[in-house]
Amino acid sequence: MAERLIQSIERAADVLELFLAAHQDLSVKEISDKLGLSKSTVHGIIKTLEYRGYLEQNPDDLKYKLGLKLFELGNRVVNNLDLGKIARPIIKELVEDLMETVHLVVFERGEVIYIEKLDGPRALRIYSQVGKRAPIHCTGVGKAILAFQEEEEIERILSNTDLQSFTEYTLTDKEDIKKQLRTIQEQGYSIDDEEIELGLKCVAAPIFDHQGKVIAAISCASPKIRLSEEKLVEVIKVIKLAAAKISQSMGYNAEHALV
Incomplete structure (x- = not known):
């Protein structure tokens, strides 16, 4: 060539x-x-x-x-970029690799909406479905997006959100959630450990656009019993890599992102 x-x-x-x-x-x-x-x-x-x-x-x-x-x-x-079209082959590859359910959500006016879901071969019936809105404070995808908003936006969203408790592990105190969000921002991924549904564990990572803004998130959802410490490390690695690939395809450049 x-x-x-x-x-x-x-x-x-x-x-x-x-x-x-x-x-x-x-x-x-x-x-x-x-x-x-x-x-x-x-x-x-x-x-x-x-x-x-x-x-x-x-x-x-x-x-x-x-x-x-x-x-x-x-x-x-x-304008020609299509998030779903870009992410679909990556999601398919993730499901084949991890053998678990993979989600893609978008961020819209303070809420997250499932736009893609591909079940693994051993999938269980869980909360998510395409077109459904997800709680932003206690789902892996929601927290992955929320953690990378400006402080003022985080405050606004949490103040205007019903911080409902879904399980005994759901954080409902605003300051506790903010503390968790700071950790998520530092590590680049989030975990929902039975916060939305008992027995369910999710790993999620944010997706950025060409301006460096978080527009979506991708996650792997699995019964907690199948996520050993070794498997969790693997899932975190591949989910972060998948999110980075999609972000890059959406025009994101960590060095040159517009602000």
Whole structure:
């Protein structure tokens, strides 16, 4: 494949990607120095990109920045993304690997909604079903999403949520929930240990979009008796990896996410 690459296009891509890494406007000389290209070569690339709207020049210091054409293209990509379509093969692979039920939920106005559910071969009848809303304070998927909201949003959601107790293990005190959320944020995953249904244990991880915002979560649900310590470690690992794959496909970049 490498022999079919067009060098001029490769160099143009290098110039554009340089702006992603630099996070600042750049002059022809700065681009030339960073890429190890002659100023005349860089100048030709930049002028072409500017003409097509991919770069813009600041008339005050004559430095260049990314243009609106890239913003338009980026929006088109984001609008074409389909979370369910992207996640479906990953969910199927998870079920085949873990032999347990896997869920995908989205975050909508302070609530979580199941949009995908694929049962494992030994699935039990449990609370979840596609289209159903899930409590945000005591489900793995709900807590995985809630933990990565701004502090003010967490406070608002908890203050406007009926912190209902479903089992003896459900946390209903707002401060206790906040403490648990801080731990979830640190470790990058959440666990529902019989909080929504006795005998049920879930591991969930958040899914981020191109702006670095949590938009969804994925989880593995299993009877607690089947989740030994060894199996739990495995489930946590693969669920976090699956969430990261979906996030990346949704345009998320931990280093360059917009805020």
